Amino acid sequence: MHLQFLLTFCDMSIATFCGSLTNTERCVIVSQGISDEPIHLKIFSPHVVNLTLVDLPGITKVPVGDQPKDIELQIRELILKYISNPNCIILAVTAANTDMATSEALKVAREVDPDGRRTLAVVTKLDLMDAGTDAMDVLMGRVIPVKLGLIGVVNRSQLDINNKKCVADSIRDEHAFLQKKYPSLANRNGTKYLARTLNRLLMHHIRDCLPELKTRINVLAAQYQSLLSSYGEPVEDMSSTLLQLITKFATEYCNTIEGTAKYIETAELCGGARICYIFHETFGRTLESVDPLGGLTTIDVLTAIRNATGPRPALFVPEVSFELLVKRQVKRLEEPSLRCVELVHEEMQRIIQHCSNYSTQELLRFPKLHDAIVEVVTSLLRKRLPVTNEMVHNLVAIELAYINTKHPDFADACGLMNNNIEEQRRNRMRELPSAVPRDKSLKGPGGQLVSPTEQPPAEGDGPKVCGMAGGAQGEQEGGSGTWRGMLKKGDEGQGEDKTKPQSSVLASPQKGYAVNLLDVPVPVARKLSAREQRDCEVIECLIKSYFLIVRKNIQDSVPKAVMHFLVNHVKDSLQSELVGQLYKPALLDDLLTESEDMAQRRNEAADMLKALQKASHVIAEIRETHLW
Incomplete structure (x- = not known):
């Protein structure tokens, strides 16, 4: 930052700076013509005011000698580079013996300062005007109005310079000339008045811009201080630095899971909040979306019941069929449970990158240490994943190992179901014809006993046995959809069974050949009897009731298992794992190797911070001065 304000000249006729010509020749290549590298010239005297002047070259229209053809463009860009600074005051110098309307200096100044708020015009060569x-x-100010004013001066001629005329004599002669030619304006023109005016403008300009400068310097100093802090100090004690970085990373990792991290994400869920979302939203909704009877048809239930009865018809619904089917449904909870473990593992992997980017900027200094920490944490998570998966698998296996039909919730559900069945039985009794006696037992055709819950068989139907076994035995002994009925049809040569689809028609065997019972298809597409429908509904109701109990247990136990075997275990053993794997004397030099440009950026930031602090100190020393 430049702390001085520039008073810019657009004329090369000021003799004070002519002595810098040799310096210009040393800095500028002959074929190049000009250079934007400044030549600093300091003049000390007890008789002059404090000013900072930048003498710019006059605009050349036509190349002379070995000057490049674009010399005008080069000079114009050089002038604009300086006068475009809003903190500089432009001193536009124009000769009095030329037309002010054609002044190139005023034209360029107006381009960057159209309001003329920081432009001061100087008219030279008043003594060389035509008679x-x-x-x-x-x-x-009647020709070209300038807000900061317009001051006329008389400089020494080249003859005066050659004759070594002193500046004091030149100022005395200038004052005499102004008193003679412009007596009313003599006190507002001249070199002395110009110097005092420039000093006053500079002080006023500094005072107006000083508050903004202080603010800018303080802001930049704070930014560079923060940048330098992020780069860290040069490593002196490697062991202490490595242990400090490992401890800080482990702490930030655990704090991110606990929700107490310094840098909290506002755009998305991260860390422990995301794990909680996985447990109670993702995993919970996935389990709730699992249908207790999904993938299970009524035919599957009926088939399981028949297979569980064996060769003998059962009086009651076999419990084995319920256990077989409910295990099949509970097994479906294992896949979403393992998926929950996978999602939590992925989130804990993402926390590593989160801590590296937002929480531990020091790790960016040491890329090898960062990579090593990521590898150790990833390896630790990878080792805990099979253990957690095994535990979740065991939770499902535990539920499958013992079907607890004495569970209180399941017993209540069974009681409610029995009440519903009893209510349905009573409703069926009310719907019986009035001719049928409502007694504990009824006599059907042939004098056999029929349960009040069963309708007596109609005429033409096969014989049926009373009780719950009657339905099963009747299905095998009579009716067109039973084994014996199909075999009888085969013997009689009937072509099809009206109770099953056309595709399942049994071809009649040829006479003289035995019937292969394994070739007889089991009728699956037929209307279920009342007994079969009731048995299937009982099993389905029991399966749904027990499935909801197991799902509730899994929904509660899986998050606990994941927290214990994966999340909490990683939190508790992370720092010890990092220290054990990385805190080794043989790895110190390699792990704490800085990136190539880190040291250079640290030095640049430190130098800039020193410059800003020095500038702030200089500005603080400026006292309020009364200006006339």
Whole structure:
């Protein structure tokens, strides 16, 4: 940052700076013409005011000698580079013996300062004007109005310089000339008045811009201080630095899971909050979306019941069929449970990157240490994943190992179901014809006993046995959809069974050949009897009731298992694992190797911070001065 304000000249006629010509020749290549590298010239005297001047070259229109053809463009860009600074005051110098309307200096100044708030015009060579003319209108501001004013001066001629005329004599002669030619304006023109005006403008300009400068310097100093802190100090004690970085990373990792991290994400869930979302939203909703009877048809239930009865018809619904089917449904909870473990593992892997980017900026200094930490944490998570999966698998296996039909919730559900069945039985009794006696037992055709819950068989139907076994035995002994009925049809040569689809028609065997019972298809597409429908509904109701109990247990136990075997275990053993794997003397030099450009950026930031602190100190020393 430049702390001085520039008073810019657009003329090369000021003799004070002519001595810098040799310096210019040393800095500028002959074929190049000009250079934007500044030449610093300091003049000390007890008789001059404090000013900072930047002498810019006059605009050349036509290349001379070995000057490049674009010399005008080069000079114009050089001038604009300096006068475009809003903190500089432009001193536009124009000769009095030329037309002010054609002044190139005023034209360039107006491009960057259209309001003229920081432009001061100087008219030179008042003594060289043609006879009978004067610069009264110009000095009064009637030709070209400039807000900061317009001051006329008389400089030494080249003959005066050659004759070594002193500056004091030149100022005395200038004052005499102004008193003679412009007596009314003599006190507001001249070199001395110009120096005092420039000093006053500079002080006012500094005072107006000082508060903003202080603010900018303080802001930049704070930014570079923060940047330097992020780069860290040069490593002196490697063991202490390595242990500190490992401890800080482990702490930030655990804090991110606990929700107490310094840097909290606002755009998305992260860390422990995301794990909680996985447990109670993702995993919970997935389990709730699992249908207790999904993938299980009524035919499957009926088939399981028949297979569980064996060769003998059962009086009651076999319990083995319920256990077989409910295990099949509970097994479906294992896949979403393992998926929950996978999602939590992925989130804990993401926490590593989160801590590296937002919490531990020091790790960016040591890329090898960062990679090593990521590898150790990833390896630890990878080792805990099979253990957690095994535990979740065991939770499902535990539920499958013992079907607890004495569970209180299941017993209540069974009681409610029995009440519903009893209510249905009573409703069926009310719907019996009035001719049928409502007694504990009824006599059907042939004098056999029929349960009140069963309708007596109609005429033409096969014989049926009373009780719950009657339905099963009747299905095998009579009716067109039973084994014996199909075999009888085969013997009689009937072509099809009206109770099953056309595709399942049994071809009649040829006479003289035995019937292969394994070739007889089991009728699956037929209307279920009342007994079969009731048995299937009982099993389905029991399966749904027990499945909901197991699902509730899994929904509660899986998150606990994941927290214990994966999340908490990693939190508790992370720091010891990092120290054990990385805190080794043989690895110190390699792990704490900085990136190539880190040291350079640290030095640049430190130098800039020193410069800003020095500038702030200089500004703080500026006292309020009364300005006239």
